Amino acid sequence: MTTSDRRLPPDYHSHTILCKHAEGIPIDYARSAKANGLTSMTSTEHAPAPEPFSPGIRMTLDDFGLYHQWIREANSVEGIEVLLGIEADYYDDCEPFLEKWLAEHPFDYVLGSVHFLAYHRDRDHSLEGIWDSDDLEDIWSRYFARIQRLADSGLYDVVAHLDLPKKYKPVPDGAIIERTVKPALDRIAEAKMGIEINTSGFIHNPDEQYPSVTILSWACERGIPISFGSDSHQPQRMGAGFDRGVQAALEAGYTERAEYRGRERTMVPLIAVPD
Ligand SMILES: [Zn+2]
Ligand SMILES: [Zn+2]
Numbered sequence: 001m002t003t004s005d006r007r008l009p010p011d012y013h014s015h016t017i018l019c020k021h022a023e024g025i026p027i028d029y030a031r032s033a034k035a036n037g038l039t040s041m042t043s044t045e046h047a048p049a050p051e052p053f054s055p056g057i058r059m060t061l062d063d064f065g066l067y068h069q070w071i072r073e074a075n076s077v078e079g080i081e082v083l084l085g086i087e088a089d090y091y092d093d094c095e096p097f098l099e100k101w102l103a104e105h106p107f108d109y110v111l112g113s114v115h116f117l118a119y120h121r122d123r124d125h126s127l128e129g130i131w132d133s134d135d136l137e138d139i140w141s142r143y144f145a146r147i148q149r150l151a152d153s154g155l156y157d158v159v160a161h162l163d164l165p166k167k168y169k170p171v172p173d174g175a176i177i178e179r180t181v182k183p184a185l186d187r188i189a190e191a192k193m194g195i196e197i198n199t200s201g202f203i204h205n206p207d208e209q210y211p212s213v214t215i216l217s218w219a220c221e222r223g224i225p226i227s228f229g230s231d232s233h234q235p236q237r238m239g240a241g242f243d244r245g246v247q248a249a250l251e252a253g254y255t256e257r258a259e260y261r262g263r264e265r266t267m268v269p270l271i272a273v274p275d
Helices: 026-035 061-074 095-103 136-153 174-190 199-203 213-221 242-251
Strands: 040-046 081-089 109-113 194-198 226-229 256-261 264-269
Touching (some): 026 040, 026 061, 026 081, 040 061, 040 109, 081 095, 109 136, 194 199, 199 242, 226 242
Parallel strands (some): 040 081, 081 109, 194 226, 226 256
Antiparallel strands (some): 256 264
Protein backbone atom coordinates (compact mmCIF):
# COMPACT_ATOMS: atom_id res chain seq x y z
CA MET A 1 0.00 0.00 0.00
CA THR A 2 1.27 3.51 -0.81
CA THR A 3 0.83 6.43 1.55
CA SER A 4 -1.82 7.89 -0.78
CA ASP A 5 -4.05 4.86 -0.09
CA ARG A 6 -4.15 5.57 3.62
CA ARG A 7 -7.06 8.06 3.45
CA LEU A 8 -5.99 10.06 6.46
CA PRO A 9 -8.44 12.73 7.63
CA PRO A 10 -7.28 16.34 7.19
CA ASP A 11 -4.75 17.55 9.76
CA TYR A 12 -6.23 20.66 11.42
CA HIS A 13 -3.40 21.59 13.77
CA SER A 14 0.18 22.71 13.04
CA HIS A 15 2.59 25.50 13.93
CA THR A 16 5.46 27.52 12.40
CA ILE A 17 8.64 29.30 13.48
CA LEU A 18 6.53 32.38 14.29
CA CYS A 19 5.57 30.99 17.72
CA LYS A 20 9.27 30.66 18.59
CA HIS A 21 8.96 27.05 19.74
CA ALA A 22 8.34 25.22 16.42
CA GLU A 23 10.35 24.51 13.27
CA GLY A 24 9.59 25.33 9.65
CA ILE A 25 7.01 27.33 7.71
CA PRO A 26 3.74 26.18 6.12
CA ILE A 27 5.30 25.02 2.84
CA ASP A 28 7.56 22.65 4.81
CA TYR A 29 4.51 21.28 6.63
CA ALA A 30 2.61 20.95 3.33
CA ARG A 31 5.42 18.92 1.71
CA SER A 32 5.68 16.67 4.73
CA ALA A 33 1.89 16.31 5.05
CA LYS A 34 1.70 15.20 1.43
CA ALA A 35 4.56 12.75 1.89
CA ASN A 36 2.73 11.32 4.92
CA GLY A 37 -0.48 10.65 2.95
CA LEU A 38 -2.58 13.76 3.69
CA THR A 39 -4.51 15.75 1.08
CA SER A 40 -5.61 18.63 3.32
CA MET A 41 -4.00 20.49 6.21
CA THR A 42 -4.59 23.63 8.20
CA SER A 43 -1.93 25.80 9.77
CA THR A 44 -3.01 26.94 13.25
CA GLU A 45 -0.29 29.15 14.62
CA HIS A 46 -0.67 30.61 18.13
CA ALA A 47 -2.66 33.82 17.72
CA PRO A 48 -1.18 37.18 18.61
CA ALA A 49 -2.43 39.17 21.57
CA PRO A 50 -2.55 42.96 21.58
CA GLU A 51 -0.44 43.54 24.67
CA PRO A 52 2.67 41.90 26.05
CA PHE A 53 0.82 38.68 26.84
CA SER A 54 3.24 35.73 26.81
CA PRO A 55 4.93 37.06 23.64
CA GLY A 56 7.58 34.33 23.88
CA ILE A 57 5.20 31.64 22.62
CA ARG A 58 3.04 33.29 19.93
CA MET A 59 3.24 35.28 16.70
CA THR A 60 3.11 39.06 16.93
CA LEU A 61 0.29 41.11 15.42
CA ASP A 62 2.72 42.31 12.76
CA ASP A 63 3.64 38.71 11.85
CA PHE A 64 0.15 37.92 10.62
CA GLY A 65 0.59 39.29 7.09
CA LEU A 66 3.64 37.11 6.57
CA TYR A 67 1.87 34.09 8.06
CA HIS A 68 -1.06 34.52 5.67
CA GLN A 69 1.32 34.93 2.73
CA TRP A 70 3.20 31.75 3.70
CA ILE A 71 -0.08 29.83 3.69
CA ARG A 72 -0.96 31.10 0.21
CA GLU A 73 2.52 30.06 -0.98
CA ALA A 74 2.18 26.61 0.62
CA ASN A 75 -0.76 25.95 -1.71
CA SER A 76 1.75 25.76 -4.58
CA VAL A 77 2.58 22.23 -3.38
CA GLU A 78 0.56 20.00 -5.69
CA GLY A 79 -1.82 17.44 -4.21
CA ILE A 80 -2.39 19.12 -0.87
CA GLU A 81 -4.55 22.07 0.17
CA VAL A 82 -3.41 24.34 2.99
CA LEU A 83 -6.12 26.21 4.91
CA LEU A 84 -5.85 29.30 7.08
CA GLY A 85 -6.34 28.54 10.74
CA ILE A 86 -5.33 29.92 14.10
CA GLU A 87 -5.03 28.57 17.66
CA ALA A 88 -6.23 31.29 20.01
CA ASP A 89 -5.88 31.10 23.78
CA TYR A 90 -8.94 31.86 25.84
CA TYR A 91 -7.62 34.20 28.57
CA ASP A 92 -9.33 36.76 30.81
CA ASP A 93 -10.83 39.62 28.82
CA CYS A 94 -9.65 38.29 25.45
CA GLU A 95 -13.11 38.76 23.89
CA PRO A 96 -12.94 42.38 22.69
CA PHE A 97 -9.64 41.83 20.88
CA LEU A 98 -10.39 38.37 19.47
CA GLU A 99 -13.91 39.19 18.30
CA LYS A 100 -12.61 42.02 16.18
CA TRP A 101 -9.36 40.42 15.03
CA LEU A 102 -10.86 37.06 14.06
CA ALA A 103 -13.54 38.83 11.99
CA GLU A 104 -10.90 40.79 10.07
CA HIS A 105 -9.27 37.72 8.50
CA PRO A 106 -10.68 34.96 6.27
CA PHE A 107 -10.07 32.04 8.61
CA ASP A 108 -11.14 28.52 7.72
CA TYR A 109 -10.75 27.13 11.24
CA VAL A 110 -10.39 28.70 14.68
CA LEU A 111 -9.12 26.51 17.52
CA GLY A 112 -9.73 27.58 21.11
CA SER A 113 -7.18 26.57 23.72
CA VAL A 114 -6.50 26.82 27.40
CA HIS A 115 -2.80 26.28 28.03
CA PHE A 116 -2.49 27.51 31.61
CA LEU A 117 -4.56 27.50 34.79
CA ALA A 118 -3.81 31.16 35.37
CA TYR A 119 -3.01 33.78 32.79
CA HIS A 120 -0.89 36.82 33.55
CA ARG A 121 -0.56 39.42 30.86
CA ASP A 122 3.04 40.29 31.52
CA ARG A 123 4.65 36.90 31.97
CA ASP A 124 6.21 34.41 29.61
CA HIS A 125 4.14 31.38 30.59
CA SER A 126 6.53 28.96 28.99
CA LEU A 127 8.85 29.69 31.92
CA GLU A 128 6.26 29.37 34.65
CA GLY A 129 5.35 26.43 36.83
CA ILE A 130 1.73 27.37 36.38
CA TRP A 131 0.43 23.81 36.66
CA ASP A 132 1.98 23.37 40.10
CA SER A 133 -0.63 22.16 42.56
CA ASP A 134 -0.94 18.91 44.45
CA ASP A 135 -4.72 18.91 44.26
CA LEU A 136 -5.78 17.20 41.02
CA GLU A 137 -9.44 18.09 41.47
CA ASP A 138 -8.50 21.74 41.91
CA ILE A 139 -6.46 21.62 38.69
CA TRP A 140 -9.19 19.91 36.64
CA SER A 141 -11.94 22.14 38.10
CA ARG A 142 -10.11 25.37 37.33
CA TYR A 143 -9.04 24.22 33.87
CA PHE A 144 -12.53 23.03 32.84
CA ALA A 145 -14.20 26.13 34.32
CA ARG A 146 -12.10 28.11 31.85
CA ILE A 147 -13.06 25.69 29.05
CA GLN A 148 -16.73 26.41 29.88
CA ARG A 149 -16.10 30.12 29.49
CA LEU A 150 -14.23 29.44 26.23
CA ALA A 151 -17.31 27.61 24.92
CA ASP A 152 -19.68 30.34 26.09
CA SER A 153 -17.60 33.02 24.32
CA GLY A 154 -18.77 31.86 20.88
CA LEU A 155 -15.38 32.83 19.43
CA TYR A 156 -14.16 29.43 18.31
CA ASP A 157 -15.04 26.50 16.06
CA VAL A 158 -13.25 23.73 17.95
CA VAL A 159 -11.71 23.14 21.40
CA ALA A 160 -8.07 21.98 21.24
CA HIS A 161 -6.51 19.16 23.32
CA LEU A 162 -9.46 18.97 25.71
CA ASP A 163 -7.93 17.03 28.64
CA LEU A 164 -4.57 18.83 28.58
CA PRO A 165 -3.97 18.68 32.37
CA LYS A 166 -2.98 15.01 31.96
CA LYS A 167 0.17 16.19 30.16
CA TYR A 168 1.44 17.82 33.35
CA LYS A 169 -0.07 15.82 36.20
CA PRO A 170 -1.27 12.26 36.89
CA VAL A 171 -4.75 11.44 35.60
CA PRO A 172 -7.23 11.80 38.50
CA ASP A 173 -9.80 9.16 39.35
CA GLY A 174 -12.86 8.69 37.20
CA ALA A 175 -15.26 10.52 39.54
CA ILE A 176 -13.17 13.71 39.40
CA ILE A 177 -12.97 13.50 35.61
CA GLU A 178 -16.73 13.03 35.36
CA ARG A 179 -17.52 15.94 37.73
CA THR A 180 -15.24 18.37 35.94
CA VAL A 181 -15.49 17.34 32.28
CA LYS A 182 -19.21 16.60 31.74
CA PRO A 183 -20.43 20.15 32.52
CA ALA A 184 -17.83 21.51 30.07
CA LEU A 185 -18.99 19.06 27.39
CA ASP A 186 -22.59 20.23 27.95
CA ARG A 187 -21.52 23.82 27.28
CA ILE A 188 -19.47 22.82 24.20
CA ALA A 189 -22.54 20.99 22.85
CA GLU A 190 -24.79 23.97 23.58
CA ALA A 191 -22.35 26.23 21.75
CA LYS A 192 -22.47 23.80 18.78
CA MET A 193 -18.68 23.60 18.81
CA GLY A 194 -16.47 20.67 17.90
CA ILE A 195 -13.51 19.14 19.70
CA GLU A 196 -10.27 17.90 18.21
CA ILE A 197 -8.65 14.53 18.58
CA ASN A 198 -5.12 15.76 19.17
CA THR A 199 -2.54 13.07 18.45
CA SER A 200 0.41 14.90 20.01
CA GLY A 201 -0.75 13.06 23.13
CA PHE A 202 1.05 9.99 21.77
CA ILE A 203 4.41 11.73 22.32
CA HIS A 204 3.41 13.10 25.75
CA ASN A 205 2.42 11.45 29.00
CA PRO A 206 0.36 9.27 29.28
CA ASP A 207 0.72 8.13 25.62
CA GLU A 208 -2.87 8.59 24.48
CA GLN A 209 -4.67 11.12 22.29
CA TYR A 210 -6.38 14.18 23.79
CA PRO A 211 -9.04 13.52 24.95
CA SER A 212 -9.32 9.99 26.35
CA VAL A 213 -11.74 7.45 24.85
CA THR A 214 -13.99 7.84 27.92
CA ILE A 215 -14.29 11.60 27.39
CA LEU A 216 -14.76 11.05 23.65
CA SER A 217 -17.65 8.68 24.34
CA TRP A 218 -19.36 11.38 26.49
CA ALA A 219 -18.76 13.88 23.68
CA CYS A 220 -20.22 11.44 21.17
CA GLU A 221 -23.36 11.01 23.32
CA ARG A 222 -23.80 14.79 23.19
CA GLY A 223 -23.40 14.95 19.40
CA ILE A 224 -20.18 16.98 19.59
CA PRO A 225 -18.34 16.71 16.23
CA ILE A 226 -14.67 15.71 16.02
CA SER A 227 -11.79 16.73 13.78
CA PHE A 228 -8.16 15.57 13.89
CA GLY A 229 -4.95 17.49 14.61
CA SER A 230 -1.33 16.41 15.05
CA ASP A 231 -0.35 19.71 16.75
CA SER A 232 2.90 19.43 14.78
CA HIS A 233 5.74 21.67 15.86
CA GLN A 234 8.00 19.89 13.34
CA PRO A 235 6.97 19.33 9.70
CA GLN A 236 7.66 15.59 9.70
CA ARG A 237 4.98 15.00 12.34
CA MET A 238 2.04 15.92 10.07
CA GLY A 239 -0.64 13.25 10.36
CA ALA A 240 1.35 11.37 13.02
CA GLY A 241 -0.77 9.00 15.12
CA PHE A 242 -3.90 9.52 13.03
CA ASP A 243 -4.43 5.76 12.66
CA ARG A 244 -4.60 5.43 16.46
CA GLY A 245 -6.65 8.63 16.79
CA VAL A 246 -9.26 7.38 14.32
CA GLN A 247 -9.35 4.04 16.15
CA ALA A 248 -10.02 5.86 19.45
CA ALA A 249 -12.89 7.80 17.86
CA LEU A 250 -14.44 4.61 16.46
CA GLU A 251 -14.12 2.94 19.89
CA ALA A 252 -15.91 5.91 21.46
CA GLY A 253 -18.83 5.41 19.07
CA TYR A 254 -18.15 8.03 16.39
CA THR A 255 -19.23 7.24 12.83
CA GLU A 256 -18.62 10.71 11.33
CA ARG A 257 -16.00 13.43 11.47
CA ALA A 258 -16.16 17.13 10.67
CA GLU A 259 -14.44 19.07 7.90
CA TYR A 260 -14.16 22.84 7.87
CA ARG A 261 -13.78 25.59 5.30
CA GLY A 262 -14.47 29.29 5.83
CA ARG A 263 -15.52 28.33 9.39
CA GLU A 264 -18.41 26.26 7.98
CA ARG A 265 -18.66 22.62 9.03
CA THR A 266 -19.63 19.61 6.95
CA MET A 267 -19.84 16.03 8.20
CA VAL A 268 -18.26 13.06 6.40
CA PRO A 269 -18.05 9.35 7.28
CA LEU A 270 -15.29 8.28 9.65
CA ILE A 271 -13.29 5.42 8.17
CA ALA A 272 -10.55 3.38 9.87
CA VAL A 273 -7.06 4.00 8.50
CA PRO A 274 -5.78 0.76 6.93
CA ASP A 275 -2.45 -0.56 8.33
ZN1 LIG B 1 -2.24 24.13 22.13
ZN1 LIG C 1 -0.90 23.78 19.03
